[in-house]
């Protein structure tokens with residue numbers, strides 16, 4: 331076979347991969363690895379993103395989210411592995427040739443240019459004809475409902491409006507993939523929630539692939555088709571929001587998504603329970619081997635709480651499993667829910683949440699009984715490092 335034939339065959343294979351992952355907007359990461367000096371930032375990570383999918387990379391600070399995004403964008407080069415966008419390997423392509431665009435947390439708008447000029451800037455650099463620039467800028471501003479602000483300067487806009495302009499500027503090139511690095515991080519809570527809804531609507535309308543980096547689980551849960559939960563440069567679980575919430579793959583994921591109460595102890599009952607110093611915690615089915623040290627997780631919203639009978643009284647006996655007594659040490663009103671902090675002992679507290687209309691009237695100092703159903707208990711082999719539990723881990727009370 332001549333070299334020319336081989337090259338042509340390779341080229342056509344590049345354009346139409348056999349498994350059909352070459353559609354515009356598909357992103358394929360195959361075993362990508364990135365070191366900064368000795369520091370391993372991304373570790374043999376593989377991920378297949380469908381065209382038009384909204385996918386979030388979620389995880390604590392330093393787990394490699396931004397580095398992954400920057401490698402897709404072309405701002406960083408992987409030490410190993412391949413990145414394919416719309417079916418083509420882009421490793422040799424500079425950022426501006428990748429059919430992707432990035433929106434950062436810092437809007438980085440030019441202060442001396444008007445909104446319309448900011449959005450037009452990239453097109454003008456590419457010497458796009460004036461009439462086309464005008465039309466595409468108007469379309470991009472319409473997408474983010476900012477057409478009437480075209481003549482203003484960025485400093486005359488609110489933070490949310492500036493972020494919309496940054497979005498319009500990224501969309502004006504009509505990229506196949508939009509990369510978003512904590513784009514709502516600088517906004518206050520209410521505006522963030524509004525922008526989350528808007529972003530999701532915009533993404534569904536445009537059908538562009540969104541790869542969204544965040545350490546905010548609520549943001550990831552509310553917008554994404556799928557969430558990749560990252561840990562130390564790898565993906566720990568890749569699934570939709572319902573799955574990562576209800577069926578986390580590990581104690582790490584359980585702790586990071588939503589809030590959890592953890593009990594720790596040796597496995598019991600043929601792996602269907604653990605014996606912690608504070609309760610026998612029983613799940614609906616066995617998952618642990620009998621020699622495991624296990625962790626049991628129960629969400630605050632699945633725990634019932636009531637005033638306990640006084641110690642020493644006939645009614646003091648508590649159920650054999652999934653029940654514990656403690657002292658109420660805090661009550662907070664969270665609007666639609668009431669949150670209770672219960673001290674079980676020097677090393678363990680529980681957080682309990684009840685819907686406000688059904689919340690029992692309890693006072694700090696009350697002895698309380700907390701109970702929960704076995705089907706709400708998740709059991710995991712004990713994680714070797716508790717430091718992994720960020721977000722939901724209920725730390726022992728210090729006092």
Ligand SMILES: Nc1ncnc2c1ncn2[C@@H]1O[C@H](COP(=O)(O)OP(=O)(O)OP(=O)(O)O)[C@@H](O)[C@H]1O
Nearest residue numbers: 366369370371390391392393394395396397398545
């Ligand atoms: N330019 C760099 N030089 C050296 N080390 C870096 C550099 N950028 C990132 N790192 C390291 O690589 C690891 C992954 O960083 P990365 O920024 O990808 O994490 P992240 O999950 O996005 O964190 P954050 O949410 O804080 O932005 C971290 O340990 C970080 O300290």
